[in-house]
Amino acid sequence: DMEFSDAEYRELMRWLNRKEFLEFCFIDNDHERDSCYYYASFNLEEIKINERLYGVRLTMETNSPFGHGEEQFVSWQVTDASHTYTLTDVSDELGHTYPDIVITCNSNGDLTVKNITEDISTVIKNCSVGEVITILGEEQIIETSSASHDICDDFNFEFFRIANTLESRDNTISVSMPCKLEIRYSPII
Numbered sequence: 001d002m003e004f005s006d007a008e009y010r011e012l013m014r015w016l017n018r019k020e021f022l023e024f025c026f027i028d029n030d031h032e033r034d035s036c037y038y039y040a041s042f043n044l045e046e047i048k049i050n051e052r053l054y055g056v057r058l059t060m061e062t063n064s065p066f067g068h069g070e071e072q073f074v075s076w077q078v079t080d081a082s083h084t085y086t087l088t089d090v091s092d093e094l095g096h097t098y099p100d101i102v103i104t105c106n107s108n109g110d111l112t113v114k115n116i117t118e119d120i121s122t123v124i125k126n127c128s129v130g131e132v133i134t135i136l137g138e139e140q141i142i143e144t145s146s147a148s149h150d151i152c153d154d155f156n157f158e159f160f161r162i163a164n165t166l167e168s169r170d171n172t173i174s175v176s177m178p179c180k181l182e183i184r185y186s187p188i189i
Helices: 006-016
Strands: 022-027 033-049 052-062 072-078 084-088 095-097 100-105 109-115 120-127 132-136 141-144 162-164 170-175 179-185
Touching (some): 006 033, 006 052, 072 084, 100 109, 120 132
Antiparallel strands (some): 022 033, 033 052, 072 179, 095 162, 100 132, 132 141
8 A cells, every 4th residue: 555656666666676686574564574584686567457557566586595594793802722612503404604704813824713513624824913814605705905915825725614413503613823703694594
């Protein structure tokens, strides 16, 4: 039961009719956002009777067969290489997730971020104090803030991942040198 002016209608159609997949979630009658969202794109079809617009049929296409939950974020200030951390993978999907990671180095040297549970080590050699390393897990891209660091030659191309099984969601993580480690991912719902 919503009425739009021609200008509002054109703007709404322009907003909906984009080619890229954008975050979308359903809103209930109480205007509460659903906790599950999708990356969606819409196709539009006008419903006209005697040349008068009575509605719009929307076809939603998503970029994956599942939805995502609220983004998970952890941040650790690593000062002791002998300390381990626990990261719980809250995804409903069994298997692996490649999170995004931002590492701010607080020491010079070789950095190893190891998921002990998975026995996988992400190694980046020749890091320097103040260098910020960004890893986009799903896209498998690594970048550095240091113009002089040839990170592609110093990276072992083992992208950090977390996992969950029927038996456990916990991942034990170790970090070999002082740094700030920030990890983000959107769990599968």
